Amino acid sequence: MEGSVRYFLATLIVAGGVLGFATDRGEAFSDQIIQQGATGDDVVELQARLQYIGYFDQTIDGVFGWGTYWGVREYQEAFGMEVDGLVGSQMKKRLEKTTEYDEQHVQEALENAREFTHYGSTPNEIQKGPKGSGEAEEEKQAPEAEEAPPEEAPTDEEPPAPEDTADEEAPEPDAEEGAQPETGDEQPNEGQDDQANVQKAMNAPDGYSDNDIQIMANAVHGEARGEPYEGKVAVAAVIINRTDDPEFPDTANEVIFEPRAFTAVADGQIYLEPEEEAREAVLDAINGQDPSNGAAYYYNPETATSEWIFSRDVHTEIGKHVFAD
Amino acid sequence: MFRAILIAVLSVALIGTGVFAYNEHQEKEALAISHENNYQKAFHQLAFHLDHMQDELGASLATNGLSNMTGSMAEVWRISSLAHSDMGDLPMGIVPIDKTEEYLSNVADFTHDVAIRDRADEPLSDDEYEQLETFYEQAGELSGDLRGVQANVLADDIRWADIEADLVANTDPGEGTAIDGIQQIDEKAKGFGENNWNDDTGFPVDVGERLANVVEDKEKFDEEEAVECAREFLNTPDEANAEVHEQGEGLPYEGYKVYVEDPDGESNYAVEMTARGGLPTSVMQDRPITETNISLNEASEIAADFLDERGFDDVELVDSKQYDSIGTFQFVPTVNDVRLYPDAIIMKVALDDGDVVGYKGTDYLANHRERHDLEPELELEEALDEIHENVEVREEHLAVIENQTGEEVLTYELYGTMNDDTYQLFINANDGTEEDVKRMQGAEPVYDTL
Numbered sequence: 083m084e085g086s087v088r089y090f091l092a093t094l095i096v097a098g099g100v101l102g103f104a105t106d107r108g109e110a111f112s113d114q115i116i117q118q119g120a121t122g123d124d125v126v127e128l129q130a131r132l133q134y135i136g137y138f139d140q141t142i143d144g145v146f147g148w149g150t151y152w153g154v155r156e157y158q159e160a161f162g163m164e165v166d167g168l169v170g171s172q173m174k175k176r177l178e179k180t181t182e183y184d185e186q187h188v189q190e191a192l193e194n195a196r197e198f199t200h201y202g203s204t205p206n207e208i209q210k211g212p213k214g215s216g217e218a219e220e221e222k223q224a225p226e227a228e229e230a231p232p233e234e235a236p237t238d239e240e241p242p243a244p245e246d247t248a249d250e251e252a253p254e255p256d257a258e259e260g261a262q263p264e265t266g267d268e269q270p271n272e273g274q275d276d277q278a279n280v281q282k283a284m285n286a287p288d289g290y291s292d293n294d295i296q297i298m299a300n301a302v303h304g305e306a307r308g309e310p311y312e313g314k315v316a317v318a319a320v321i322i323n324r325t326d327d328p329e330f331p332d333t334a335n336e337v338i339f340e341p342r343a344f345t346a347v348a349d350g351q352i353y354l355e356p357e358e359e360a361r362e363a364v365l366d367a368i369n370g371q372d373p374s375n376g377a378a379y380y381y382n383p384e385t386a387t388s389e390w391i392f393s394r395d396v397h398t399e400i401g402k403h404v405f406a407d
Numbered sequence: 408m409f410r411a412i413l414i415a416v417l418s419v420a421l422i423g424t425g426v427f428a429y430n431e432h433q434e435k436e437a438l439a440i441s442h443e444n445n446y447q448k449a450f451h452q453l454a455f456h457l458d459h460m461q462d463e464l465g466a467s468l469a470t471n472g473l474s475n476m477t478g479s480m481a482e483v484w485r486i487s488s489l490a491h492s493d494m495g496d497l498p499m500g501i502v503p504i505d506k507t508e509e510y511l512s513n514v515a516d517f518t519h520d521v522a523i524r525d526r527a528d529e530p531l532s533d534d535e536y537e538q539l540e541t542f543y544e545q546a547g548e549l550s551g552d553l554r555g556v557q558a559n560v561l562a563d564d565i566r567w568a569d570i571e572a573d574l575v576a577n578t579d580p581g582e583g584t585a586i587d588g589i590q591q592i593d594e595k596a597k598g599f600g601e602n603n604w605n606d607d608t609g610f611p612v613d614v615g616e617r618l619a620n621v622v623e624d625k626e627k628f629d630e631e632e633a634v635e636c637a638r639e640f641l642n643t644p645d646e647a648n649a650e651v652h653e654q655g656e657g658l659p660y661e662g663y664k665v666y667v668e669d670p671d672g673e674s675n676y677a678v679e680m681t682a683r684g685g686l687p688t689s690v691m692q693d694r695p696i697t698e699t700n701i702s703l704n705e706a707s708e709i710a711a712d713f714l715d716e717r718g719f720d721d722v723e724l725v726d727s728k729q730y731d732s733i734g735t736f737q738f739v740p741t742v743n744d745v746r747l748y749p750d751a752i753i754m755k756v757a758l759d760d761g762d763v764v765g766y767k768g769t770d771y772l773a774n775h776r777e778r779h780d781l782e783p784e785l786e787l788e789e790a791l792d793e794i795h796e797n798v799e800v801r802e803e804h805l806a807v808i809e810n811q812t813g814e815e816v817l818t819y820e821l822y823g824t825m826n827d828d829t830y831q832l833f834i835n836a837n838d839g840t841e842e843d844v845k846r847m848q849g850a851e852p853v854y855d856t857l
Contacts, residue, residue, distance in 0.1 A: 114702030119727035119734075122699070140827060145850035148829035152801060168704065283850035285728040292851045311693030312677050328512030329505035331495035332488075341446075341498035342571065359693075362733075369735050370753045370767045371691060373677070375658055376615055395657030398664065407657050 116169040120146045131181040134202040143283035287368045298364040301338045303356035304346025313401040316374040318367035377405035446567035449496035454557045456490035461546035480522035487515040498571040506596035556588035618773040619660035625684030636685040637665040637678040690766040698759040699732040706734035710754035732758045746806040750775040783836035790819040790834040798823040810842045
């Protein structure tokens with residue numbers, strides 16, 4: 083059923099293309115300038131459109147990472163725009179004009195965690211893996227779509243577009259618009275749906291996986307529930323400070339699970355579900371915030387049992403905790 | 408009759424309870440044993456690794472060939488790291504045994520440095536050889552003592568779990584116990600710290616210390632002035648409520664923490680600053696941010712303007728990431744197009760209303776100064792020759808970074824790709840050494856855990 087609808091749509095599109103209609107379907111970009119590090123639907127669309135003409139051959143995941151960045155730069159270079167890796171109105175217009183974006187195919191695949199691709203020359207049916215995270219290897223793309231993006235497309239030549247796309251869709255490098263530098267004065271569109279679909283990817287700070295962050299968030303939640311946000315960041319910072327300290331283990335996991343290092347680990351509170359705030363605190367600490375000011379220890383003076391802890395030099399006090407070195 | 412039934416029912420209940428209790432007891436025993444086994448394993452491994460480390464140190468003293476030396480150095484480095492990790496598996500979180508761990512760290516740092524450097528160019532100096540001998544002797548003492556403790560543990564069937572329980576109850580485990588033995592060892596390791604091969608154990612000087620040096624001659628602000636400074640930095644009106652606290656004595660410099668009310672009625676800003684010079688080192692505001700109304704690009708402009716208005720030198724955006732409705736940015740100052748990474752500033756902007764909700768400037772304040780010698784001796788082409796042929800370089804900058812030994816070096820910062828991965832390479836701009844190579848982390852898939 084769904085398949086036949088899609089065939090019908092595809093037929094319409096091809097017909098539209100052949101008849102020279104502007105095939106501007108689905109949601110077009112919002113007005114933002116898209117830059118590296120961004121996430122959301124605009125990025126999904128950007129990746130899908132770049133993939134359509136072979137400038138992006140990695141997974142469409144809605145995160146503007148390095149692969150997307152190089153694709154954007156290659157595209158800018160090929161069409162004589164300013165090569166800055168920023169996707170502004172000029173580039174978006176050109177992409178909308180010269181590529182297709184089958185939003186339904188892409189979003190549905192993302193929702194269902196299918197493996198999929200979005201090459202212009204291949205019917206969508208073939209570009210879709212099974213539901214789930216696509217363990218079965220399927221043929222997902224036609225061979226000619228596997229061409230790597232052009233190494234260096236001289237600006238007076240067309241990039242190698244897949245052969246069987248309709249002529250109207252082949253980009254015209256010497257179009258009327260010259261390379262105008264971005265003015266950067268666009269107003270954002272309030273309407274961008276940024277509710278990430280559950281199957282997309284997300285950014286993670288360098289050197290940490292999302293699961294590492296989760297474990298740290300668990301520890302922070304167990305140790306600093308009910309403390310002010312600043313106190314949570316400080317606890318996360320102590321964990322990171324310990325990894326840099328020769329007197330402690332070298333990884334966050336070892337520091338956290340060091341027997342008797344943290345009460346929340348000893349009494350099992352680390353296994354409670356952390357709130358979003360704990361995760362945010364961990365991200366802040368990883369990104370360099372340190373309200374503990376370099377402390378390697380903290381304690382609650384009300385409940386601390388070890389005499390020895392009171393002999394440490396105090397750095398700062400936040401909420402119920404005293405941070406010391 | 409009724410009584411007979413009652414007795415029967417109660418008997419069944421009693422037997423049932425007995426069976427249940429016995430099963431529970433069995434399970435608890437099994438868990439306790441497996442818990443104890445983990446501790447025992449870590450402890451015996453520690454003793455074994457220290458022993459083994461001493462053997463290898465001895466072997467390295469006797470080797471003469473460069474290649475053998477590298478082998479045994481690498482081995483010592485590996486074993487010392489393992490021993491360090493074993494210590495982390497013992498219930499020592501409440502016993503200060505940091506000196507032994509520090510000693511192991513020092514051995515690891517030293518052997519790592521020796522193992523990876525080109526000793527044909529830089530042979531082991533006399534001082535270093537002596538240092539190796541010292542490490543060897545110290546390892547001998549530690550491992551001998553630990554063997555003693557180990558023998559006690561084995562002979563008296565000492566349980567780590569019991570020691571742990573004693574420690575948690577905060578009673579002194581007393582003399583002759585394993586903990587006491589290990590604390591004795593730690594006392595000994597204290598003495599090792601004083602004749603170390605370098606004082607900072609290969610570990611860059613604490614940024615707080617550096618900041619203390621920068622601000623020591625500046626005038627001291629009192630609390631009133633600190634509040635004013637904070638308000639000015641945040642650009643909040645003068646009537647915004649504020650409270651100010653002095654930071655603890657443990658900080659290398661005197662500092663204030665100022666909480667300032669947000670005029671928008673959102674939660675307070677926390678501003679930390681140095682008392683001398685009133686330099687804001689960090690700003691944090693915590694509030695729920697759920698909507699995304701502005702783009703990452705706009706937020707980065709806001710962050711750049713914020714820094715510009717507050718007199719930070721020409722800064723350039725080097726990294727930006729969106730986490731749902733928060734944008735985080737890293738800026739570095741540039742001089743003649745040279746990026747100064749040690750002076751990086753972190754900014755955080757809320758994507759709902761474009762307010763700055765985080766700033767961290769400690770590195771900038773501690774490290775930013777005029778640098779001389781920002782002229783590369785190598786041409787870019789020469790630096791590119793140092794790159795592996797399979798890496799396609801796509802972007803180049805000049806950058807000052809702090810290398811692995813903690814020195815500042817001028818480098819070519821190159822971004823290149825190889826098989827779908829992006830790498831950041833730093834090539835020393837004066838001698839072509841590869842100072843650092845990092846694989847840039849891609850996006851993290853959201854694992855479907857349903």
